[in-house]
Amino acid sequence: MSNDIERLLAAAADDTDRPLHTDLDNILARGRRSVRRGRIAIASAALVSTAALVGGVTAWTGAVAGAADPAGITVDNSTGVVTDNESGTKAVPPPPVSPLSDAEIVKRCKRWDSEALTRHNSVGNGDDKAGPINDRWKVILKVGDQTKLDAMLMSPDQSIVSRCTFGSELRTAFAMRHYTKSSVSAAEDADKSSMGGQPETVESHSRIPAPNVARVLVDVFGEKAPREARVSSDGYFSEGAPDWIAWEKVDPTDQPKRVQGHPRIQRVRAYDAKGKQVYEWKYTPHR
């Protein structure tokens, strides 16, 4: 039916009188160039993609590593000043290590620890078998200067930490003895749920109950900036001996609050070496 069309088309496309001007070598050369350009384009695209990927991952990793943990701290490596990321305030530097020798500390603390031991036993803490402090006790932390001292001594059997604190001018002092293990037996646990079986060293804010503690911030009642505490390798810490005279000056008219039992330490936060928070305790009224 369409043979006539096919015949006409074949006749119209007759190129017997049309010489071919195409050089096949030229087509080959164009083809090779085209293939080469395609390969270069693919390689370039792969290179750019890889570079973009690597750059993106690097930037992301850097951003993640460099981003300040909102619950953490930032340490200025040149000055050592710690900034609390949460509030943006700079922490008060940690108290200095006391210049007193360990023997001198034992000597000074003996009397006060003896009183504390008597108190301890008088309230029925018959488990305190460590006895009074002597030269065999190890000073695990000592902070202060010529006028103040806050020292912690560990008993040889490591069951008791005696904390010995001298206030202003080294005139006023007291000592407390704390169990390093759980302070209550399982039977007593139900009655003393507020203690929660915590070692007294934790309850008394002498030790952070978490591993790898590098820095500790302590919020003290009446102070705007947190204090950085000095930390021992076992997580024992001290924000510095309280200045009793200054403490009285915080707010002399605020007696009712203190009567109600507002604690001096309001908040304790601990961080690992990277500045990540690993522990937090916060005072909550009516607890």
Next chain:
Amino acid sequence: MRARDDAEFTEFAANAIRPLRRTAYLMCGDWHRAEDAAQDALVNVYRRWNRIERLGGLNSYAHRCVVTAVLDQARKPWRREHLDQTDDSALVLPDLVGGIDDRMFVIEALGALPPSQRACVVLRHYNDLSVEQTADILGVSPGGVKSQTSRGLERLRQLLAQTERSAL
């Protein structure tokens, strides 16, 4: 590409260049453009030489390339400007013996068809490709090829009949 592949391609190109040029000529009505389109098609075939299925696929792919090349040429602005201008040297030489060149009428009639109908008519009735092959080359459904071919043939007959009447 390896030397052996180059030799195979050269052999294929030598055999395919004229048929491709003729197909392109029916599509565009210009021998120069047809030759350019055939060359472009062969360059594209070379680029995919190792990825084309040699049995059956090679011819289809070459035709697809030549049709695409012709349509791409027509879309270029600098080509479009000269679309309606007749290049005397490019057209078939006048039949000095007969006076009237039927071939020129056919080319002009083909040129009056829409590109899709023209492509269907050429591929089906000049290249003897099946409906499926034509559909594959043009990227349309077989039903579309059938309808486009039918309309193209009908229109082509009308145009040729008019040309014959006016020639008498």
